[in-house]
Amino acid sequence: MTQPQEVEILLVEDNPNDAELTLRALKQRNLANQVFVCQDGAEALDFFFGDGSHALREIGVVPKVILLDLKLPKVDGLEVLRRLKEEDRTKRIPVVVLTSSREEPDIARAYRLGANSYIVKPVDFEAFARAVSEVGLYWLLLNHPPR
């Protein structure tokens, strides 16, 4: 796995299949080396604020973009988003919401909490790969958050 120091993309995804497909899509663009995967919301929060398995706080490395699934075990994506946007240290990191749903309440709530964009995960793998890699590239290459 990628070392935390090198993390440019943080993917929060509980479904291993989706995670694998996402990573594959990113790999096609040669972005997969800097991806770190959290499998639930709690792990994502731990990545930033906790004292568990991750030690990013000490290192001070922050990812350039976070791909956040909304439906997560333990702590759901919206809660993670809220915590990230509340914290000064993390609120400037772009968050792209990944969702299976076009349901307006979810998307609207995500934007209200400060999400920067969203991707509806299509069934079609190619479309999915295209969307993921485009958004990933956009935030990685075009967006330069202040350090």
Added chain:
Amino acid sequence: MRRGSLEWKLPLFFSALLLAVVLVMLAAAYQQVRHAALSLATERVRRIAKVYVDLLQREPTLRRAQTATLAADPGVREFVTSGGGRGRDWVLAAMRRIAPDSAPNLAIEVWDSSGQRLFLRGDTALRSDPAPALPTDSAVVSPYRLQHDTLLYVAVQAAVRQGTEGRVIGRVVQIRRITLSKQGRETLTGIAGGDMTLLVGNADGDPWTDLEHVIPAPPAEARARHDSTVAVSYARGELKIGAAARIPGTPAMFLAELSRPQVLAPTRLYLRRMSLIAAAIVVVGALGAWWVSRRITTPLHRLTTAAAAIASGDLAQRVDVPGTDELGRLGRSFNVMADEVKRSREGLEAQVLERTRALGDSEARLRAVTETAHDAIIAADGDGNIAYWNPGAAHMFGYTASEVVGRPLTLLMPERYQDDHRRGIQRYAETAEAHVIGRTVELHGRRKDGNEFPIELSLAAARTEAGISFTGVIRDITERKRIEQALRETNAEIESFSYSVSHDLRAPLRAIHGFARILLEDHGPQLDPEAKRILTVIDENTRRMGQLIDDLLAFSRLGRKALETARVDMADLFRTIADEVRRTAGDRPLEITIGVLPPARGDRDMLRQAVTNLLDNAAKFTRQRAPARIEVGHRTDNGEGVYYVKDNGAGFDQRYADKLFGVFQRLHRAEEFEGTGVGLAIVQRIVLRHGGRVWAEGEVDGGATFYLTLPGASPT
């Protein structure tokens, strides 16, 4: 007939006027007549006095001359001188020349100066006694004298002188009784007129005679004027009018007099007659006035009576006033008016009857409604006390009408509402400011057993002269509340289900599809062609499954999304979507014409979805046409605006037209035209939610036309 009526006033006034005129004329005429009578009487007595004095003065003049002649006779002088010794025969002869010896009312005396009667002849009853005073004149008529109370006589004496101018030695006295035969008297009075009284007497006083009897002298005022030129009035027994005249050469006086009442008697008779005539005139006049008055007032009285009858409700009353004068016209006008009043009254009564009946019907209907209503209908007075309680209310609250009528409304509500309720009633009574009136609110009611239940209250208030009244319609919404709650729960479940479907069903699909792709990409060279074909089938079906899920979710979302209506420019919307459809179509020839479209009212996003689906549909089914034509237009059918989308595509069998709009209903095989069969179902759902209709016409290979109406659309 009342005393104040015109029928009496008019003749009374007229009679009074007539009476006054007649009285004035009568008085004037009487005065004239009276004056004339008096003038005539005065004139008469004056004339008679003058004439009779002329007559009466002749006799004394004659007697004086006779006596003087006798006294101057030398024989008489001789007789006196001789002291009656000589010449007695002479004297006698001389006297006989004056009067015969047997003259009954005459006596002649001769006296000497010593007062010795020397000679007496004739009626000795007339003799002077005592001797008369010696006259100094030649002949003097003495005043009338009364002797023995009844004998009236006058003496004429003349002096016998010694020589022609010598001393008086004696006297001759001729004494006459004043008598008048009945015939003579009648002659005299006849000349004067039988009604006149002739009086003769001494100017100085008694005695007087009326030529028949001796009478007292008339009053001094009658004797005061004696020139016969002035008549005087005086009382002598009765009122008299008289004229007096002195008889020249004598101390006597003549008086002609008329009885004043007698003079005025014809005047009074005239007055009586005239009065009778005047009375007759007044009576006739009054009768005439009364008749005229009746002629006027009788029709008026009829009119009055009829008007009073009409006023008291007898509309059949008419008057009979013949003639063409004002009264006749008035009568006819009155009848016309009465007819009019009767007609309008009957019309009015019919209307009132009709309205009353309608009101009764309406009330009966209303009562039937309130009595059979399932809802509670309660009326209360201005103090909030129950005045009406329908069976629905009894059923709902558990109280019978007799238990609650007259008791306060607070009985029916939980305690937490009671203060607000009392304040509300008080506020409405004072300021007419209402919070609940005219609206429908949801509250809680309290049954007789104390249980609360949710209600919907519609409250109305009326302010009448009798005061304020409230009417409330109460619906027990326990069941509705339960259903609403269930609905909310169901909706939440559906939402959660949709979310699960979209998320949880798509994830495995995505995995199937993704890993099949990976297999094909990473291990393609090792797979035989059949394995590759199978992987392609998996790929296609997972794609299609994903599309189905997306469409299904979109369809279900439509039912729950709230409608946000606004004015939508349909022409603009169709043009925008048409551009997108043209872009998607790429190079193939596709003509989309858009006619004049009126704007609509609706939810812009939903209408966009419907238009997109319709144009996508048309584009899809015209794919095999060159050129493909799509025509969008609007027309008006029976006043209803209809938008339509017509194409020259594959069309459909009209027999299956009703299946077009069903979910997952397809009329073409997937090999011909792809699709999930949800697009038109979405169109129908959107149009139905807007209150419109959608339908289609078509024939196989003959194109299709889709119609939709949107009631919010402005008419063309």
